[in-house]
Each structure stands twice: as C-alpha cells, then as structure tokens.
Amino acid sequence: MPNTIAGFSKLSKEEKINWITAAYFSNPQEAISILKNYWNSDEKLQKLHDEFIENTISNFYIPLGVAPNFLINGKYNSIPMAIEESSVVAAASKAAKFWSTRGGFKATVINTEKIGQVHFIFKGDVTKLTSFFAQTKTKFYTNTESITKNMQKRGGGILDIELRDKTNLLPNYYQLHATFETKDSMGANFINSCLEQFAKTLKEEAQNYDSFSEEEKDIEVVMSILSNYVPNCIVRAEVSCPVEDLAEKHIENPKAFVERFIRAIQIAEVEPFRAVTHNKGIMNGIDAVVLATGNDFRAVEAGIHAYASRNGSYSSLSHAKIENDIFTFWLEVPLALGTVGGLTSLHPLVKLSLEMLENPSAKELMQFVAVAGLAQNFAALRSLTTTGIQDGHMKMHLNNILNQFEANDEERVLIRKHFKHHVVSHSAVVEYIETLRRTV
Numbered sequence: 001m002p003n004t005i006a007g008f009s010k011l012s013k014e015e016k017i018n019w020i021t022a023a024y025f026s027n028p029q030e031a032i033s034i035l036k037n038y039w040n041s042d043e044k045l046q047k048l049h050d051e052f053i054e055n056t057i058s059n060f061y062i063p064l065g066v067a068p069n070f071l072i073n074g075k076y077n078s079i080p081m082a083i084e085e086s087s088v089v090a091a092a093s094k095a096a097k098f099w100s101t102r103g104g105f106k107a108t109v110i111n112t113e114k115i116g117q118v119h120f121i122f123k124g125d126v127t128k129l130t131s132f133f134a135q136t137k138t139k140f141y142t143n144t145e146s147i148t149k150n151m152q153k154r155g156g157g158i159l160d161i162e163l164r165d166k167t168n169l170l171p172n173y174y175q176l177h178a179t180f181e182t183k184d185s186m187g188a189n190f191i192n193s194c195l196e197q198f199a200k201t202l203k204e205e206a207q208n209y210d211s212f213s214e215e216e217k218d219i220e221v222v223m224s225i226l227s228n229y230v231p232n233c234i235v236r237a238e239v240s241c242p243v244e245d246l247a248e249k250h251i252e253n254p255k256a257f258v259e260r261f262i263r264a265i266q267i268a269e270v271e272p273f274r275a276v277t278h279n280k281g282i283m284n285g286i287d288a289v290v291l292a293t294g295n296d297f298r299a300v301e302a303g304i305h306a307y308a309s310r311n312g313s314y315s316s317l318s319h320a321k322i323e324n325d326i327f328t329f330w331l332e333v334p335l336a337l338g339t340v341g342g343l344t345s346l347h348p349l350v351k352l353s354l355e356m357l358e359n360p361s362a363k364e365l366m367q368f369v370a371v372a373g374l375a376q377n378f379a380a381l382r383s384l385t386t387t388g389i390q391d392g393h394m395k396m397h398l399n400n401i402l403n404q405f406e407a408n409d410e411e412r413v414l415i416r417k418h419f420k421h422h423v424v425s426h427s428a429v430v431e432y433i434e435t436l437r438r439t440v
C-alpha cells in the first residue's frame with residue numbers, strides 16, 4: 001500500500017507529525033519525541049521557523065561556528081560559518097591566522113550586474129521583431145516604473161534590455177535579456193517582478209503592432225525568470241607574499257612548497273575530476289558564510305559551477321603564480337548576495353551573523369564570502385600537498401565518532417591521548433573504544 005494522503009498541507013502540525021510517523025516509522029512515539037526534541041521552547045521563535053517553509057515538522061540544526069582573525073583589506077573580521085562538516089571552520093581559522101601575519105587578504109568587487117530573461121517564441125520575420133523591439137523598448141521601462149521606483153532611489157534599477165535571437169539553438173526562440181543593479185538586495189523578487197511586467201508589455205505591444213501578421217502578433221511567452229548565472233557580478237579575493245615568508249611548521253622549504261602548491265592548482269585547472277573536488281573545498285567556505293548570512297546557497301552553487309565551466313571545460317576557480325619571488329594566490333567567483341530583504345531581517349541568527357560582520361553592504365559581503373572560499377582552498381591545498389588531508393581531518397572526525405559511541409569524559413581523555421600518537425581511522429577508533437570498554 002503506498003503511503004499517500006490528500007490535503008496534507010491543511011493538517012495541523014501535530015496531525016502532520018502523527019500521520020508521517022504512523023506511516024513510516026516502526027516506533028512512531030520515538031520518532032515524535034525526536035522531532036519534538038528539536039522544537040524551540042520559545043513558541044514565537046518556533047512559529048517563525050515553522051512559517052519559513054511549508055509542512056514544517058521540526059527544525060534541522062546545522063552548527064554556527066566562527067572563524068576569527070581574518071585580516072581583510074587591512075581590517076580584522078570574525079566570519080560566521082554555518083556548516084555541518086568538521087574541519088572546515090578550523091581550517092578557515094588556521095588560514096586566517098597564517099595570512100594575518102603575511103599581509104592578510106585583499107578583496108575587490110569587480111562588478112555587480114544581475115541578469116534576468118523573458119524566454120519567448122516568435123514565429124515570423126526577425127527584422128520586424130527587431131524594429132518592434134527598438135520602437136517598444138522605452139515602454140518596458142515606463143511600464144515597470146512602479147516596481148523600479150524604490151530600487152532607483154537606492155541607486156539601482158534596470159541597466160539594459162536586449163532582444164536576443166536564439167533561433168540557432170531552438171526554432172523561433174528569442175529572449176529579452178535584461179541586466180539589473182540591485183544594490184544591497186539579492187534582487188530575485190525585484191528582477192522577477194520586472195520580468196513578468198516585461199512579458200506582459202511584450203505580449204500587449206505585439207498585439208498592437210500593425211506591421212506584425214496575426215501569427216507574429218501572437219508571441220508565446222514561455223517563462224520569465226532571473227538567471228542565477230551572473231558572470232558580471234564578480235568578486236576577487238587574493239593573498240600574496242614573498243615566497244620565503246611562507247616558511248612555517250609544515251613548510252620548511254617554502255620554494256618547494258609553493259611549487260607543489262601551484263602544481264596542485266594547475267592539475268585542477270586542466271583536470272575536471274580534480275577541479276570538482278578542488279572547487280568543492282572552496283564551496284565549503286563560500287556556502288558556510290552564504291548560509292549563515294541567510295543567502296541562497298543553491299543559487300550561488302549553480303552560478304559558480306557554471307562560471308567554472310565558462311571556457312568549455314570544468315576548471316579550477318582559483319589560480320596561483322610566482323612572479324619576482326612573490327607568491328600570489330587568488331580566486332574570482334560570481335556571487336549574487338543580499339544583506340537586505342529575504343531572510344536577512346527575519347532569521348535571528350542571520351541578523352546576528354550580519355551584525356558580527358558589522359552589517360556589511362552586499363559588496364562587502366561578497367568580499368567576506370570570497371575570502372572564506374580562498375582561505376578554505378588554501379588550507380585544503382596546504383594539507384594535501386604537505387601532511388595529507390586525513391591527518392587533520394580524522395582528528396576532527398574523532399569527535400564525531402566519540403559522540404556516535406556516546407563516549408564518557410574519562411573515555412574521551414584516554415582515546416584522545418592514544419590517538420595523539422596513532423593514525424585515526426573509523427575502525428581503529430571503534431576497536432579502541434571496544435577494547436577500553438571490555439577492560440573496564
């Protein structure tokens with residue numbers, strides 16, 4: 001029997017939980033108790049979270065950590081990071097500290113243009129469509145004035161609208177390709193509202209355009225939606241220092257270190273299998289800050305990976321070089337972020353994260369996020385090209401294993417002491433816990 005239900009969304013939260021636990025769990029009471037354990041005792045706060053999405057049954061926690069000591073453009077910052085993966089915050093903090101004594105991070109926003117498109121089908125003469133668009137273009141602006149008024153006051157608005165002929169890709173397929181400046185908001189609602197008005201204007205004006213035949217007047221709008229690919233909304237983060245200044249505990253020979261580090265990047269530049277993992281490490285930093293600041297990490301992920309493939313093959317987002325004995329390591333990524341609107345004023349932890357960053361503008365947030373990505377990439381490559389990743393990783397993972405086995409304080413002390421001098425692996429830790437417990 002399939003477990004289906006009509007009108008689930010109309011049930012109360014209790015009823016939803018009762019149905020889902022009865023349908024899927026061998027021990028519904030236990031499932032109910034787990035779900036309720038994660039409810040917030042502050043009813044107002046719980047209601048706020050319940051209403052972020054639909055059919056809410058509980059809260060799903062992800063830790064919020066902090067990576068301090070980030071020297072960025074000459075100023076120290078503490079970066080909030082929401083992430084479930086152990087080692088990421090530790091790695092960011094380590095990289096921050098490392099670079100704080102070597103000039104810190106430099107970050108620059110290169111441009112901030114957002115994109116949206118009206119995708120439509122026009123069956124007819126393209127020269128007529130081109131003249132129609134030229135004559136109608138101002139109408140797209142005037143008809144969206146009520147939407148753009150406030151954004152214009154903040155210095156943003158519609159930058160341009162182009163007619164794009166895409167018939168070489170798909171028969172009769174055209175676009176209105178529009179660009180926007182959305183200042184401190186991510187701009188999704190603003191852009192989509194403008195686009196839906198463009199679509200309306202497009203259809204209405206086509207009906208009144210005398211040079212069009214009846215078939216040409218009948219423009220079919222397929223959809224109007226922003227693009228999460230924003231290759232002209234780019235931020236650059238960089239670190240650099242004389243090669244010899246890189247000397248440290250695991251970097252006895254800085255020149256050899258840097259050469260191997262650059263080689264690792266060159267591999268990610270040419271080899272997609274490595275590039276994906278390399279960029280995943282960058283996204284560990286980027287997503288964690290994007291999430292902590294209430295931004296849309298799916299949009300950021302999709303856009304960044306498209307950017308990583310912009311030259312036809314998936315490649316590294318970061319690059320490095322040595323010039324005149326100066327090592328430079330940098331990345332450029334597209335980031336459409338907001339510090340107003342959306343979750344930013346709703347989610348108490350998002351507000352707190354933004355306050356920790358001293359209430360940044362969207363441009364400043366782009367810089368923090370890019371720096372977190374670069375720091376993460378530096379930490380990963382540094383480990384990979386020196387000690388190997390598992391050394392630090394498994395030490396952090398040890399905690400998760402100890403929690404999984406509900407190790408008590410005494411066991412934790414003994415286990416940590418033992419694994420200071422032994423290689424941590426899941427099976428080795430389990431075996432050791434079992435031995436300990438057998439001998440007690």
Ligand code: MEV
Nearest residue numbers: 277278280281380381389
């Ligand atoms: C793990 O989350 C991220 C790394 O795999 C990144 C990399 O390989 O560069 C360590």
